Amino acid sequence: MSEPSVAYLSLGANLGNREETLCEAVRRLEASKGVEIAAVSSVYETEPWGKTDQPRFLNLAVALRTTLSPEGLLALTQGIETSLGRIRHERWGPRTIDIDILWFEGFEKSTPELTLPHPYMTERAFVLAPLAEIAPVLTIKGKTVEAWREAIDDKGVNNISEYKQSEKNGPQLKS
Numbered sequence: 349m350s351e352p353s354v355a356y357l358s359l360g361a362n363l364g365n366r367e368e369t370l371c372e373a374v375r376r377l378e379a380s381k382g383v384e385i386a387a388v389s390s391v392y393e394t395e396p397w398g399k400t401d402q403p404r405f406l407n408l409a410v411a412l413r414t415t416l417s418p419e420g421l422l423a424l425t426q427g428i429e430t431s432l433g434r435i436r437h438e439r440w441g442p443r444t445i446d447i448d449i450l451w452f453e454g455f456e457k458s459t460p461e462l463t464l465p466h467p468y469m470t471e472r473a474f475v476l477a478p479l480a481e482i483a484p485v486l487t488i489k490g491k492t493v494e495a496w497r498e499a500i501d502d503k504g505v506n507n508i509s510e511y512k513q514s515e516k517n518g519p520q521l522k523s
């Protein structure tokens with residue numbers, strides 16, 4: 349089997365029980381073959397970006413090690429989105445769950461199916477704030493995630509809770 353690669357994901361939800369959906373998505377990632385969760389950021393409540401007339405999101409970032417290819421990881425995350433009730437309507441519109449691959453070790457590519465690193469990650473405080481907690485020195489386009497985060501306006505992006513790893517029940521949000 350090949351050596352695992354490090355990858356970072358951004359998860360977002362703004363419909364339904366947002367906390368429960370995010371927790372369940374992390375649990376499903378963790379339960380997936382070829383995926384090991386290395387770190388989960390705090391949870392942030394964030395003003396909608398792009399299309400602003402929609403409910404606020406909860407966002408978090410996940411670090412993982414995986415033996416999957418980038419395309420294999422995308423198929424997995426899209427399967428989890430679908431199984432959690434994601435229906436694709438409009439671009440940047442409301443969603444039960446969205447899982448974006450931000451960065452995948454050793455891969456820079458741009459195809460319609462997959463662009464790595466994620467093209468908007470350095471413009472989004474809702475991505476950079478959680479990611480800076482778990483990958484501050486990761487370098488994207490010549491700058492660290494922490495430097496990108498310091499440079500961005502993070503008004504409307506609020507850390508609301510730590511993410512708690514419970515041995516029995518899997519990850520849960522602290523109340």
Ligand code: A4P
Pocket residue numbers: 359360361394395396397398399405407422436438439440441446447448449450460461462463464465466467468474
């Ligand atoms: N795709 C290409 N590259 C990637 C990648 N690195 N990771 C393709 C994941 N997918 C990637 O995505 C459309 C297509 O992008 C996929 O078929 C995949 O092959 P989608 O999830 O079906 O559609 P979408 O999410 O509506 O479009 P898009 O452009 O991915 O939107 P974003 O960028 O995900 O933005 N505001 C706040 N505060 N918090 C949020 O989480 N999210 C969005 C969605 C907008 N505003 C937000 C938030």
Ligand code: MG
Pocket residue numbers: 446447448
């Ligand atoms: Mg998306």
